[in-house]
Amino acid sequence: MLAGGDSLEDLKGLHISSLDGEKEQQNADDDLNGYEDADDEYDDKELEFVTLGFVEEPKSRWALLRQLFPSKAGGVPAWLDPINLPSGNSCLCDICGEPLQFLLQVYAPISEKEFTFHRMLYVFLCPSMTCLLQDQHEQWKRGPEKPSRSVKVFRCQLSLINSFYSSEPPRCDGSDKALGTEAPLCTWCGAWKGDKVCSSCRSARYCSEKHQVMHWRSGHKVECAQIAVSSLSYEPSLPNGASLVNMRKVASKSIWPEFAIIIEDECEFDREVSNADNHANLLVSREQMDETVESLLHNFEGNDERKSWATFQECVAKAPEQVLRYCRNAGSGDSEPLWPASSGRLSKADIPRCGYCGGAMCFEFQILPQLLYYFRVKNDVDSLDWATIVVYTCAASCEASLAYKEEFAWVQHSS
Numbered sequence: 001m002l003a004g005g006d007s008l009e010d011l012k013g014l015h016i017s018s019l020d021g022e023k024e025q026q027n028a029d030d031d032l033n034g035y036e037d038a039d040d041e042y043d044d045k046e047l048e049f050v051t052l053g054f055v056e057e058p059k060s061r062w063a064l065l066r067q068l069f070p071s072k073a074g075g076v077p078a079w080l081d082p083i084n085l086p087s088g089n090s091c092l093c094d095i096c097g098e099p100l101q102f103l104l105q106v107y108a109p110i111s112e113k114e115f116t117f118h119r120m121l122y123v124f125l126c127p128s129m130t131c132l133l134q135d136q137h138e139q140w141k142r143g144p145e146k147p148s149r150s151v152k153v154f155r156c157q158l159s160l161i162n163s164f165y166s167s168e169p170p171r172c173d174g175s176d177k178a179l180g181t182e183a184p185l186c187t188w189c190g191a192w193k194g195d196k197v198c199s200s201c202r203s204a205r206y207c208s209e210k211h212q213v214m215h216w217r218s219g220h221k222v223e224c225a226q227i228a229v230s231s232l233s234y235e236p237s238l239p240n241g242a243s244l245v246n247m248r249k250v251a252s253k254s255i256w257p258e259f260a261i262i263i264e265d266e267c268e269f270d271r272e273v274s275n276a277d278n279h280a281n282l283l284v285s286r287e288q289m290d291e292t293v294e295s296l297l298h299n300f301e302g303n304d305e306r307k308s309w310a311t312f313q314e315c316v317a318k319a320p321e322q323v324l325r326y327c328r329n330a331g332s333g334d335s336e337p338l339w340p341a342s343s344g345r346l347s348k349a350d351i352p353r354c355g356y357c358g359g360a361m362c363f364e365f366q367i368l369p370q371l372l373y374y375f376r377v378k379n380d381v382d383s384l385d386w387a388t389i390v391v392y393t394c395a396a397s398c399e400a401s402l403a404y405k406e407e408f409a410w411v412q413h414s415s
């Protein structure tokens, strides 16, 4: 149980947790006792508790602000620690050198530990399919020692008492305020720190030269002169994402559309497999989704692949609109992703060690390609695509001097 009593119950309700009730107790014991409970081991495959993520239009203008600890996809990241953002090469695709694009974030606190009272995982991706293919190629070639990545995952965690948030649970009525200041963000992408300032207007800020050039070409050339003449601040008309503004507008038109990620337990779908009304409010129709599945199926050849795909399909068919499967089970370490294909899996032996504490990493969640349909990514040959992106995190969710710790992602391609 959490310390602090009833006032925390609301906040706890936001937590994504793969462990509930008895199971939570079981795993807490595992954590404490190591392998002493080994004879309690039962066939976990049947009981494994998976939480599914679905995308939905945000319910309000404020629902995805950082003080609400949102799980979200697309748009800009809601940085949990708004000051000590990832910087330098961490923000770049190691393959093409361009700033990475925000894919999604998952709020996944671990209630057993004080310093993980708030815990957020962020996934960034280079939108170039060439880079994503190269990323996996590099992984196979070199092993995880010298990574050259186009997909990066960051973990940020805070204890209940911190300088960025009230220790009271959010009221979720639009009145919640974030505390403290925030690092100014890039005017173009809204994702990364805007350390570079436009030298003429001294108002627009950029994470990189690349984004400065993009902004200049897309209209800042004209706008900049106006700002300089009128000596108005750039901020009021085009908020750069920092500060007070509710709607975080960014200049770039190419960031992915913003959605809230809502969470449901997979077991909820076991009973009502064909209840189409269940997700009547979702944005992609079942027919569209079936087409997606059809087209993916054509990519698989050979018996093993078809078998693997069939198993995957059977599982996903319970709730075909899912974009995320979450199942952290660090105690016994036997959570495994659902692999769509039999080739290109990461074997347990190949899961790297945590780069900070040297401890084991465990599977935490996977991202399904359905997300690309919500992002309206075209189904062309060169378009961004994946079979699944699997995220592994430090089993101990260790502390390190860095606010944003890099975790490990494995990309499986569909062909």
Ligand SMILES: [Zn+2]
Residues within 6 Å of the ligand: 093, 094, 095, 096, 097, 098, 126, 127, 128, 131, 150
């Ligand atoms: Zn790239």
Ligand SMILES: [Zn+2]
Residues within 6 Å of the ligand: 099, 186, 187, 188, 189, 190, 191, 192, 206, 207, 208, 211
């Ligand atoms: Zn930028």
Ligand SMILES: [Zn+2]
Residues within 6 Å of the ligand: 198, 199, 200, 201, 202, 203, 204, 220, 224, 225
């Ligand atoms: Zn300017």
Ligand SMILES: [Zn+2]
Residues within 6 Å of the ligand: 354, 355, 356, 357, 358, 359, 394, 395, 396, 397, 398, 399
């Ligand atoms: Zn660690």
